[in-house]
Amino acid sequence: MEMMLSARPPFSLATVVNSHGWVQLAPFTGPDDENGFDYVLELTSGRVISFHVGAAEGGVCVSLAGALTEAERAEVAPAVTWMLGLDMDFRDFYTAVGHEPKLAHVAERAQGRLLRAATLFENVVKSILTTNTTWGGTKRMALELVNTFGVPLPDDPQRRAFPTPARLAAADIETLRKTARLGYRAPYVLELAQRVASGELDLEGWKTAVLPTDKLRQRLLSLKGVGPYAAASLLMLMGHYDSVPVDSWAYKLVSYEWYDQQPVGRAEVEKAFADWGKWKGLAYWFWDWSYHHSLLDGSVLPEKP
């Protein structure tokens, strides 16, 4: 079956899918040749489905094998809408930064939306998996979590959904540590899963809670394993852009852009984007760093243009 979902313009599926690396983390697969992706989801009924999201006129087309009940459609449509931020509006962002040459491209490319996993729980776990490791390590840990604890698709058991809080809450710490190879992150993920599964923590309720950024940041920082960087990344995913997710990469970029490759700290990174106010996170994220890309493989930096 197919389900059409409209997006608030301007919208580009390719831009969202490639907004960061989430599409490379299980249970996402993609992007495909047309910048669509597949995703495996365990519905609240326990049924596991796989769907494909592709570009369509004015939005996206969600396609999957078989049919969905009315209730399942009412679960999948908002999930995909959330994942892609289909209802988000970035016109104020474009107006605010349009005069900056390094951000002049954002409106034309419909940048602003960041790809999200279906649940905030999955996004928080994956954010913990990005800390203190390489991107390759993050991909490995996400895949191990899915393969070890996720429920398989009935018609393709090789593919599994991201484990629900209840499934991870029931996990053995040593399996998390040694089989999923989360290392010291294992107790953080287990505690988070147990708090959500027990009902103590209404993480999904945070998606729609109307809270000032500082309050939301405090909540995120209260989660074990979530520090300043992960909290700032999650705030971005939740539509709060008034902080910069400062990691070691941010130091390199800002050092090269404004400090003649001298060592910089958090303060310098924040200062560099302070003028962008409530858009500073997006300004950092979509800044034209194109001539810095050689940093990624550790090769020598090119001359600044």
Next chain:
DNA sequence: GGTAGACCTGGACGC
């Protein structure tokens, strides 16, 4: 409030 050291894994490197 700031700082040092531990945490865990994978990869790079030297032998």
Next chain:
DNA sequence: GCGTCCAGGTCTACC
């Protein structure tokens, strides 16, 4: 093949 070192954020203890 083995051992050592290092990168990558967060936590805890301590000042």
